[in-house]
Amino acid sequence: MAAGLQLESFDKLVSDALSGADLDEFNRIYYGRTSHHELEVKAANLEQAQKNNFDIEAYDFPAQEEDTRSPRIVKIGIIQHCIATSTSKPIQAQRQAIFDKILPIIECAGNEGVNVLCLIEAWSMPFAFCTREKAPWCQFAECAETGPSVQFLQNLAIKYNMVIISPILERDETHGDTIWNTAVVINECGKIIGKHRKNHIPRVGDFNESTYYFEGNTGHPVFDTKYGKIAINICYGRHHPQNWLMFGINGAEIVFNPSATVGGLSEHLWSIEARNAAIANSFFTCAINRVGREEFPNEFTSGDGKPAHKDFGHFFGSSYITAPDGSRTPGLSRIKDGLLIAQVDLNLCRQVKDKWGFRMTQRLDYYAGLIKKAAEIDYKPQVVSGN
Numbered sequence: 001m002a003a004g005l006q007l008e009s010f011d012k013l014v015s016d017a018l019s020g021a022d023l024d025e026f027n028r029i030y031y032g033r034t035s036h037h038e039l040e041v042k043a044a045n046l047e048q049a050q051k052n053n054f055d056i057e058a059y060d061f062p063a064q065e066e067d068t069r070s071p072r073i074v075k076i077g078i079i080q081h082c083i084a085t086s087t088s089k090p091i092q093a094q095r096q097a098i099f100d101k102i103l104p105i106i107e108c109a110g111n112e113g114v115n116v117l118c119l120i121e122a123w124s125m126p127f128a129f130c131t132r133e134k135a136p137w138c139q140f141a142e143c144a145e146t147g148p149s150v151q152f153l154q155n156l157a158i159k160y161n162m163v164i165i166s167p168i169l170e171r172d173e174t175h176g177d178t179i180w181n182t183a184v185v186i187n188e189c190g191k192i193i194g195k196h197r198k199n200h201i202p203r204v205g206d207f208n209e210s211t212y213y214f215e216g217n218t219g220h221p222v223f224d225t226k227y228g229k230i231a232i233n234i235c236y237g238r239h240h241p242q243n244w245l246m247f248g249i250n251g252a253e254i255v256f257n258p259s260a261t262v263g264g265l266s267e268h269l270w271s272i273e274a275r276n277a278a279i280a281n282s283f284f285t286c287a288i289n290r291v292g293r294e295e296f297p298n299e300f301t302s303g304d305g306k307p308a309h310k311d312f313g314h315f316f317g318s319s320y321i322t323a324p325d326g327s328r329t330p331g332l333s334r335i336k337d338g339l340l341i342a343q344v345d346l347n348l349c350r351q352v353k354d355k356w357g358f359r360m361t362q363r364l365d366y367y368a369g370l371i372k373k374a375a376e377i378d379y380k381p382q383v384v385s386g387n
């Protein structure tokens, strides 16, 4: 099969090709456990998924029983989806079409008892930053506290008693109408408990996001919710180990990575980075990517000598969840909308810290000193001459 759009999923390719002991051994080595611990999904939700053309998969990550702590079972949900209509339509129509298509997926998450749900980066709009055009795309920017996306999700958060992370294009009207790439955290009562702005902005390929917004100014907040301590590392921030590290230092137990990235650029990195972060920081990570192709009315170039084009390329989905011990779920489809659920016991975070001691051995003070020196203008790299 030719590489690209046709391949439904890497994980399916493997499970179709292998069986029996070979598949078990592959799973043990690649996923970190021979069985995926699949959980049953309610028949009504499977029906709903089929009717609305999305997948649902659910997996379990148990921890060892402890004498001194009760299990802390939490259901995490992540949704990947494509846009729902032409990028030439009026802004409100494009946004409403996304609301309409994502509603049954969120309802399924709610009906499956998901406690914390996260959507893709800039979920309520096409990823128009490739174009470098300000109009009409800046009109998608909305107030984090009162905008249409937040209002839409607040009701669902209340209805399903669910924390929802809503990554949007934010317009901060109070501070000069500035635009940010922001994840808004809505608690299970529908209250906005805070927001985080993307810390690292890409300047690669068609990802011309720096034309629209700056590096975030909200630090590395960890939101202490009813369902655990959660944080959000938005898309390109996953390439920066220190970004993950700071969320870990601040006590995160689950870090979501809402993303928008395309096959030509990053597909070979995708399965590594969020997974590695889970291992290095003893927390759960959830890598969530957009699906589909997005075409824009006017051509744009990427500064790479290639012809001008209107299409961003293939957003390859493949969302997955990794536990602190490095075991992971299979990824969702590369081409289809989907809901991935992981039932996790948050006690696993401490159990992995006790086993591996990464937190204890990371030598923060040592590296803090070294990095401070390395950032100085006259720093001399420690290189030993071979001559």
Ligand SMILES: NC(=O)NCCC(=O)O
Pocket (backbone or CB within 6 Å): 121, 201, 202, 207, 234, 235, 236, 237, 259, 260, 261, 262, 265, 266
């Ligand atoms: N949205 C975003 O930051 N994409 C950058 C490309 C990547 O990180 O793979």
